[in-house]
Amino acid sequence: MSVFPPSARSSIVSTLRAAGCVFAEDEAGLLLSTAGSPAALAAMVERRAAGLPLEHVLGWAEFCGRRIAVDPGVFVPRRRSEFLVRQAAALAPADPVVVDLCCGTGALGAALAACLDRVELHAADVEPAAVRCARRNVGEPGRVYEGDLFAPLPASLRGRVDILLANVPYVPTKDVELLPAEARVHEPRVALDGGGDGLDVMRRVVAEAPHWLAPGGGLLVETSERQAARAARTMGDGGLVPRVVTSEELYATVVIGTRPGGAPLSRTATASG
Template sequence: MNHTDPNTGSDPVVDRLRAAGCVFAEDEAALLRNEAVDAAALQQMIERRIAGVPLEQIVGWAEFCGQRFAVEPGVFVPRRRTELLVRTAADRCGSGSVLVDLCGGVGAVASAVLTSVGSLELYCTEIDPVAVSCARRNLAARASVLHGDLFDPLPQALRGSVAMITANAPYVPTGEIAFMPAEARDHELLAALDGGADGLDIHRRIIEQAPEWLTDGGWLIIETGRGQADIDRELLAAAGFDASTIIDDEIDGTVVAGQLSRHRGAHR
């Protein structure tokens, strides 16, 4: 269908989106038209997008690692950079292993790792109840999605038996939140973004507690900022991990991967 205005020779929806700062205005216009049930719904969706609401929250889904995930207003939207976390985890995780995904959001990382590995005993924890609801829809019976803070909701029987922990925990320093794009700053849960003064408050908690849950030789893999990776790696080393940094410039992704020493002694 031709959406060009005969008087101006341009697409008015594309023009409005571009004026609002949408870099991929043509693609977004096509998607909104495809998802809208009628003209009134389309106009409402356009107004929300112009107001800065993330496109994924408007259409109700986000694409990540070739899969489509349900999202709702206010939740953290999966980013492409997090594909590096998935790849790093899948390369180090054996089929049938126990994997815990902390700060699991809508379940995108957990689902993508599971799809890549094939078979896992999978647990996903998340503090945002809206994201938990989405994750339970997205993961269905393939994982245990638990509402709570980091390790708190996990079954105690898992202690010492987890082969891998993944985490896309908040790592934006508090003082930099104000400079984030409005899509994130104004429309995603602050707790999913704010990592404290240097961005690593939650990373410290995860790294400190992880050895209690991991098997000897188990892995902890965390998405982080490029400028924070060295500190994360030092924290991992101090906690008994052999740690490295993996970077993917193409998608602007950075993760730190730590393998717990098989002879950790006091770190147990």
Template sequence: MDRLVARLRGAGCVFAEDEAELLRAATDDAAERELLVRRRIGGEPLEQVLGWSEFDGLRLTVAPGVFVPRRRTRLLARRAAGLLPAVGAVTALDLCCGVGAVAAVLARARPGVRLVAADLDPVATDCARRNLPPDARVVTGDLFSAVPLGLRGALDVIAANAPYVPTEAIATMPAEARLHERTAALDGGHDGLDLHRRITEEARGWLRPGGALLIETSVAQADATAALMSRGGLDPRVEHDDDLDATVVIGVRA
């Protein structure tokens, strides 16, 4: 067996062959490659080690410690892109944007869209600035507090991949996430819905009539998130994708 593959497999890397190929391609310098391999064997997510993540066909910059875009979030991004108006000026907000994965899909789907991306983590928003078009507005702050006030009532789409893991469940998450991603990017409070409550309380005032709020959630939490949207004055529906194991709640402002 290839020595690098054996080392990765011994560290518990399920896709050791694929990872070995990516690590070899990352650098021609043997010493530098060894440092990358040691980081990976030490449990750091491969994406953070490589400095990039693939998301829906896009290559996104990723820094150590940030939330790594998940495959399931493709459903959120695709549904948000599908709700962007086909004509006229379009404005969208990627809330809890992380490295800007959802916003990057929106920019690809609708060139010229006026994009705002917001997150509490300054390292993540620094990545988002590198991943998004130069005219995108990337802001650092707590939910809507960082969004320009001039956009109140003007947003066509708000897409939010807010933390929704219940606090006690974080201890059961894989070590890659638990130890190498910001806790604030994972922790959704006692029932996982703390951020969903805050977002749904404010979202209607930021949406234009007919605009939509989309929140990624779990199957178990979807009904509760939908109820929060209804309480916030939106008309909700739940969508699920079995292939992606993904669930999104979509609420429309009448």
């Protein structure tokens, strides 16, 4: 039996609409289903009306059909990144070694591991709060490291990585202030700001990726549509064989760079959503 009166939903919807929440009805249902008491519900509604991301208020986000823990101050996984996971799953050989760089909550690595029979999963992020969150989502036997890009990874992974997920920040610095307040105010800038043209962090990843990828292994990064050609050229200049895949359904663009050599990967990625 619900601990909340029948009038609670309409009251929450009115409050959220007044605060500018476009999907107030849906959000009210999520808040009601998550809160364990009237006091907890009131606090959650207040935080959401004050502008906190819904996922930070709930403490979780839905991603690839899974509930991913999301702590305050941690980057919220976007639904469009599900396309990157699908591309990675299509590329993965049997029993792959997977690394999730700039992992945030660990959503991408955790979702990919759930798609595969067996996987050796490693993840890393520079933000301590993200690392704590990712360790909850990745779980055993996955490993999550704190540090900048490849720096904290064990040297034993060099030349062994089959799938390298790198959902790096790709918003140009001048555009960060144009982002919605939910991201700009409540998510770490290091997870958003990709430098002058948005590709600075990606270039650092590409520069080192060939040393970590197994022959035939793939690096997958998300970009905007307008950055894709430049990102692909960067991968090509870095010794990887690039291609661009897109999803109109999720408005997502992924650039894949393959390290030449070795047997071809077992499955072929598609460009469809």
